Amino acid sequence: GESVGLHLPTLSVQEGDNSIINCAYSNSASDYFIWYKQESGKGPQFIIDIRSNMDKRQGQRVTVLLNKTVKHLSLQIAATQPGDSAVYFCAENPGGFKTIFGAGTRLFVKA
Amino acid sequence: GAGVSQSPSNKVTEKGKDVELRCDPISGHTALYWYRQRLGQGLEFLIYFQGNSAPDKSGLPSDRFSAERTGESVSTLTIQRTQQEDSAVYLCASRPGDSRVSQPQHFGDGTRLSIL
Numbered sequence: 439g440e441s442v443g444l445h446l447p448t449l450s451v452q453e454g455d456n457s458i459i460n461c462a463y464s465n466s467a468s469d470y471f472i473w474y475k476q477e478s479g480k481g482p483q484f485i486i487d488i489r490s491n492m493d494k495r496q497g498q499r500v501t502v503l504l505n506k507t508v509k510h511l512s513l514q515i516a517a518t519q520p521g522d523s524a525v526y527f528c529a530e531n532p533g534g535f536k537t538i539f540g541a542g543t544r545l546f547v548k549a
Numbered sequence: 550g551a552g553v554s555q556s557p558s559n560k561v562t563e564k565g566k567d568v569e570l571r572c573d574p575i576s577g578h579t580a581l582y583w584y585r586q587r588l589g590q591g592l593e594f595l596i597y598f599q600g601n602s603a604p605d606k607s608g609l610p611s612d613r614f615s616a617e618r619t620g621e622s623v624s625t626l627t628i629q630r631t632q633q634e635d636s637a638v639y640l641c642a643s644r645p646g647d648s649r650v651s652q653p654q655h656f657g658d659g660t661r662l663s664i665l
Contacts, residue, residue, distance in 0.1 A: 446589060469651070470651035474653075474656075481553070481656030481657050481659055482592070482642075482656045483656070484653040484654075484655070535580050535597060536594075536605070537582075537594075537654060541591045542590075542591050
């Protein structure tokens with residue numbers, strides 16, 4: 439997968455504001471997309487997914503948007519809380535069992 | 550347990566030693582993955598197993614790395630003659646094996662490997 443070394447893209451937001459984390463995916467054949475959250479010292483945890491026949495899907499406080507035209511995926515977190523501070527990864531599935539992970543974005547929530 | 554279990558959670562060893570990392574997937578999950586995550590970086594695919602099919606080893610960085618899986622249960626990742634560059638967190642994930650319906654992977658908390 440891709441790597442940005444020790445300089446993960448970082449997003450800093452104020453507690454209570456909405457957060458938007460963006461991801462550009464690579465394979466136009468990908469038909470399934472996932473967002474994961476990784477807290478310090480833990481493995482990635484599934485947040486929400488979306489299939490290519492949809493352009494929006496909502497969960498609890500989270501929304502995923504998919505724009506297949508420009509191969510762009512975003513994760514919106516409403517009313518961001520300190521517990522949302524983590525690294526967020528997007529992932530795409532171009533078919534079968536292979537999953538391609540993005541480089542990750544670090545979200546800081548300021549109290 | 551209900552989730553993916555990895556052991557040990559931490560491993561410190563001297564350069565040149567061999568290490569073996571263990572993963573217990575979720576019961577019934579036929580697909581199992583290993584990833585490497587260096588400090589502050591993303592997930593680097595290493596290998597995956599699916600049922601009785603030949604594993605996809607395309608991500609293994611060198612012949613010092615190998616992995617085995619017993620049936621549809623435990624997997625071990627072995628690193629021989631460890632180097633300092635092998636220091637990383639090694640993550641295991643599993644998912645149900647029905648390829649007709651894509652599903653998310655479930656991750657363990659990883660083994661943090663430190664090579665002195």
